[in-house]
Amino acid sequence: MKLTLISSYNSDNAGFNFNGYSSGKMVVSVPDGWKVTVDCQNRGNGNHSCAIVKKGGDQLPAFDGSSTPDAIHGFAKGGSQTFTFTASNPGTYRISCLVVGHDDSGMWDTFIVTASGEPQIKFG
Numbered sequence: 001m002k003l004t005l006i007s008s009y010n011s012d013n014a015g016f017n018f019n020g021y022s023s024g025k026m027v028v029s030v031p032d033g034w035k036v037t038v039d040c041q042n043r044g045n046g047n048h049s050c051a052i053v054k055k056g057g058d059q060l061p062a063f064d065g066s067s068t069p070d071a072i073h074g075f076a077k078g079g080s081q082t083f084t085f086t087a088s089n090p091g092t093y094r095i096s097c098l099v100v101g102h103d104d105s106g107m108w109d110t111f112i113v114t115a116s117g118e119p120q121i122k123f124g
């Protein structure tokens with residue numbers, strides 16, 4: 001499946017959002033074993049990145065390849081980077097911007113690997 005994550009989609013939470021959602025309010029569920037390609041775009045003025053990590057504060061990807069390159073520095077406005085990984089180990093993870101301070105500012109959403117079923121996105 002393909003997941004498009006747009007950093008600073010709008011001014012919600014001072015731009016610290018993906019697709020307009022922050023602090024876990026967008027919940028993306030993917031079944032175990034599915035291959036996920038993330039298209040990470042940046043519409044903000046500052047640098048941003050996209051990664052799937054296990055929990056807040058983590059700087060390493062939760063799955064092999066589940067991050068844009070050099071995610072701690074991110075990339076600039078107008079840029080777009082993609083990465084592909086395979087969802088595994090059912091549980092709750094985090095879509096995070098790993099640029100320093102951004103996750104702490106709420107620039108994260110929720111990523112769940114389910115045991116089975118179909119991919120789904122919910123908004124809380």
Ligand SMILES: [Cu+2]
Pocket residue numbers: 007047048049097098099102107
């Ligand atoms: Cu960011």
